[in-house]
Amino acid sequence: MTTTTLIHRDLTPTVGSLVETDVDALLSGRHADELRGLLERRSVVAMRGIEIDDEQQVAIGHTLGEVESSVVGDVYKVTFDRQLNPVGAAINRATFFWHIDRTDLDVPPFASMLSAKVLTPTGGQTQFVNTYAAYDALPDDDKALIEDLQVVHCMETAFLEAFPEPTEKQRAAWSQMPKKVHPIVWHHRSGRRSLVLSNSATAVVGMDGEEGRQLLGRLLAWATQPRFVYTHEWEVDDLVMWNNTGAMHRVREYDVDFGRTLHRTTLLGDEPFDPANGADVRRG
Numbered sequence: 039m040t041t042t043t044l045i046h047r048d049l050t051p052t053v054g055s056l057v058e059t060d061v062d063a064l065l066s067g068r069h070a071d072e073l074r075g076l077l078e079r080r081s082v083v084a085m086r087g088i089e090i091d092d093e094q095q096v097a098i099g100h101t102l103g104e105v106e107s108s109v110v111g112d113v114y115k116v117t118f119d120r121q122l123n124p125v126g127a128a129i130n131r132a133t134f135f136w137h138i139d140r141t142d143l144d145v146p147p148f149a150s151m152l153s154a155k156v157l158t159p160t161g162g163q164t165q166f167v168n169t170y171a172a173y174d175a176l177p178d179d180d181k182a183l184i185e186d187l188q189v190v191h192c193m194e195t196a197f198l199e200a201f202p203e204p205t206e207k208q209r210a211a212w213s214q215m216p217k218k219v220h221p222i223v224w225h226h227r228s229g230r231r232s233l234v235l236s237n238s239a240t241a242v243v244g245m246d247g248e249e250g251r252q253l254l255g256r257l258l259a260w261a262t263q264p265r266f267v268y269t270h271e272w273e274v275d276d277l278v279m280w281n282n283t284g285a286m287h288r289v290r291e292y293d294v295d296f297g298r299t300l301h302r303t304t305l306l307g308d309e310p311f312d313p314a315n316g317a318d319v320r321r322g
């Protein structure tokens with residue numbers, strides 16, 4: 039086995055690394071520790087020219103962690119094309135807003151990777167915030183203010199933002215969605231701290247509705263300043279990974295009629311938003 043050092047460079051000062059590698063190296067797993075280290079420090083790892091099929095994508099996932107299996111298999115097709123993904127439209131539209139994946143769980147996924155298959159001529163960039171950097175740069179007064187705050191999360195809030203005029207049926211279904219309470223400051227096992235902000239954030243525990251919404255809005259505006267954001271301009275065969283425990287992300291508007299399709303593989307997490315919620319459980 040060759041022990042070469044992974045070639046990478048920073049994409050912005052705070053978030054994202056561009057890694058130069060190839061399919062064979064990724065499949066060998068010889069850079070897995072370095073890639074996980076970059077995900078921890080830089081939140082996003084982007085690679086160009088990684089032409090892979092689904093089987094190879096899942097195999098790369100296995101070198102980095104435990105791959106999530108769902109009813110649709112180990113690869114989820116991110117697309118508005120109803121033939122490829124009959125149920126994705128509501129979720130996809132909610133991803134146009136800043137979020138952390140799976141705030142409905144106690145233990146969210148560690149990371150996900152997207153392989154670009156079909157793109158649009160304009161729009162569709164994916165943007166990422168390094169939520170560690172956004173926390174670290176907060177003024178001390180704000181760190182003290184939010185240190186012990188808890189936030190109610192519910193996907194109903196995310197869907198209502200994406201669909202401001204829902205049908206009665208949608209409204210009724212979304213109102214049944216479960217709620218979770220997470221701290222707004224994530225105390226990681228590493229000792230580092232990051233912000234837990236997402237389009238599912240509904241209310242701050244102990245604040246009235248308006249006060250809580252204003253604080254959440256102010257923190258979101260802080261965290262999404264250009265200095266904490268990396269915008270990925272997709273090319274076909276890009277492979278982009280992000281650390282869901284240290285990043286928020288969103289996709290920019292695009293014309294859904296072009297059949298934009300990215301294949302996604304998710305790695306299970308083992309770190310709860312709240313350390314009190316079972317440090318060693320894998321799923322909420």
Ligand SMILES: [Fe+2]
Pocket residue numbers: 133137138139287
């Ligand atoms: Fe997402």
